[in-house]
Amino acid sequence: MVRMLPLAALPSALERAAAHVSPAQCCQGVFVLLAAGVLAVNALPAGTRERLLDYGARETGAAADATPKKRTKPATGSLERVVAAVAARTQVPHAWFASFYAVYLLCAFAWAVQWWGWQPAEGKIGADTHNVLAWIATKQQQRETDGAEAGPAGGAPGDVVTLVQVYAACGLEALQAARRLYEHAAVLRPSQSKMNAAHWIMGLVFYVCMSVAVWVEGAGAIVATKQAAYSAFLPSVAPMHQTAVWAKVGLGALLFLLASLAQHRCHAHLASLKKYTLPDDRLFRYVVCPHYTCEILLYLSLSVVAAPTGHLFNRTLLSSVFFVVPCLGVTADRTKQWYMDRFGAEQVASKWKMLPFLF
Numbered sequence: 001m002v003r004m005l006p007l008a009a010l011p012s013a014l015e016r017a018a019a020h021v022s023p024a025q026c027c028q029g030v031f032v033l034l035a036a037g038v039l040a041v042n043a044l045p046a047g048t049r050e051r052l053l054d055y056g057a058r059e060t061g062a063a064a065d066a067t068p069k070k071r072t073k074p075a076t077g078s079l080e081r082v083v084a085a086v087a088a089r090t091q092v093p094h095a096w097f098a099s100f101y102a103v104y105l106l107c108a109f110a111w112a113v114q115w116w117g118w119q120p121a122e123g124k125i126g127a128d129t130h131n132v133l134a135w136i137a138t139k140q141q142q143r144e145t146d147g148a149e150a151g152p153a154g155g156a157p158g159d160v161v162t163l164v165q166v167y168a169a170c171g172l173e174a175l176q177a178a179r180r181l182y183e184h185a186a187v188l189r190p191s192q193s194k195m196n197a198a199h200w201i202m203g204l205v206f207y208v209c210m211s212v213a214v215w216v217e218g219a220g221a222i223v224a225t226k227q228a229a230y231s232a233f234l235p236s237v238a239p240m241h242q243t244a245v246w247a248k249v250g251l252g253a254l255l256f257l258l259a260s261l262a263q264h265r266c267h268a269h270l271a272s273l274k275k276y277t278l279p280d281d282r283l284f285r286y287v288v289c290p291h292y293t294c295e296i297l298l299y300l301s302l303s304v305v306a307a308p309t310g311h312l313f314n315r316t317l318l319s320s321v322f323f324v325v326p327c328l329g330v331t332a333d334r335t336k337q338w339y340m341d342r343f344g345a346e347q348v349a350s351k352w353k354m355l356p357f358l359f
Contacts (some may be wrong), residue, residue: 022143023136027213028319034202035323042330091194098184100203101177107211108174118226134226136212140219159308163225166218168249169306169317172256173214176298177207179260187264188271206323213316217308245309252305256298263294278343285351288336292328292354299324329354 021029114133215222262283269281270291283290303317332354339348353359 023140023212023219024143024216024316027209027216027316030205030209031213031319031323034206035326037202038323038326038330042326090197092197092200094191094193094195095184096195096200097203098181099200100207101181101184103204104177104207104211105174105181107208108170108177111211111215112170115222133222136216137219137222140216141223144220159310160220161218161306161308161314162245163218163221165245165249165306166215166221168253169214169218169302169314172253172302172305173210176256176260179264183264183267187268202327206320210320213320214302214306217306217314217316248304248307248312252301252303252307255301256305259294259297259301263291263298266291266294276342278339278347287352287354287356288339288348289328289332289354292332293356295328296321296324296355329359332359 111133114131118131118134266283269279269284273279283293287293299317299321300313303314303321304312306314306317308314336348336351336353
């Protein structure tokens with residue numbers, strides 16, 4: 001007979017479970033849960049799924065005469081009726097996408113202020129209970145040194161993420177957020193379309209989590225700077241690994257910047273098009289949503305930049321890719337279908353949706 005856990009004991013049980021989970025693992029869990037949410041929505045019946053996922057041109061159902069018409073098909077079935085009622089009352093402007101990047105930059109600035117302002121009380125690292133970054137960094141370091149995690153996010157003993165990798169990852173992601181915020185302000189056309197509030201909330205959660213993910217596996221290096229012991233921390237990185245670190249930072253940053261430039265060109269091309277026309281410039285000749293391809297490359301290259309010694313990828317940042325791929329993949333799939341309905345299947349039949357040779 002299964003014994004149920006008393007409700008009164010639930011908080012303490014959760015607290016004990018949390019004591020064995022590192023901040024890096026928490027970030028990984030958030031990314032996986034977000035991805036599961038996207039896949040769960042995509043598995044819903046077609047009518048219900050459309051009401052939750054479609055926005056902009058796909059939601060209006062613009063036909064071949066380029067005259068957008070709001071969805072008029074009545075909801076059928078109890079689930080779709082409930083979803084339709086909730087969706088109709090939880091719409092937010094699509095322009096709110098810009099808030100993702102503003103929130104990320106605010107979080108990044110807050111973490112930077114806490115990092116530089118971290119003053120360990122009486123030389124005790126982590127004693128400053130008012131500093132959230134200090135608490136996260138020290139908890140991550142403790143989980144890496146007490147046997148629960150042998151290295152960053154479960155790596156082998158001696159695996160480290162150096163300070164230069166932390167700086168590079170934080171700087172590159174901040175640059176990406178600043179560029180996207182600029183594009184929303186000066187490049188992209190203002191949009192009157194709406195999206196479901198769930199899209200917006202998931203995006204906010206993702207970017208807040210990303211603001212931690214870019215540095216959390218470098219907790220050892222961050223804590224070492226506050227112990228005035230970074231010079232002692234560096235020798236733990238073998239010379240051959242130091243060379244590999246610089247190679248990963250250099251190659252990862254180069255790929256990141258190239259993907260960022262390509263994505264900017266894609267966005268500029270989309271902004272230059274007449275409404276409801278088929279993009280056909282550069283990468284759009286081969287891929288339906290090349291700007292999504294670039295987005296995946298951005299996060300993948302970031303995981304290379306911050307990869308611990310002995311590894312090609314940073315596990316926490318790689319987990320973010322596990323969310324980005326299904327999230328953008330669902331949209332790319334629906335975008336190709338909309339193009340087929342709007343312009344004819346022959347116009348996009350030979351194009352990949354998002355990932356060349358794969359999808």
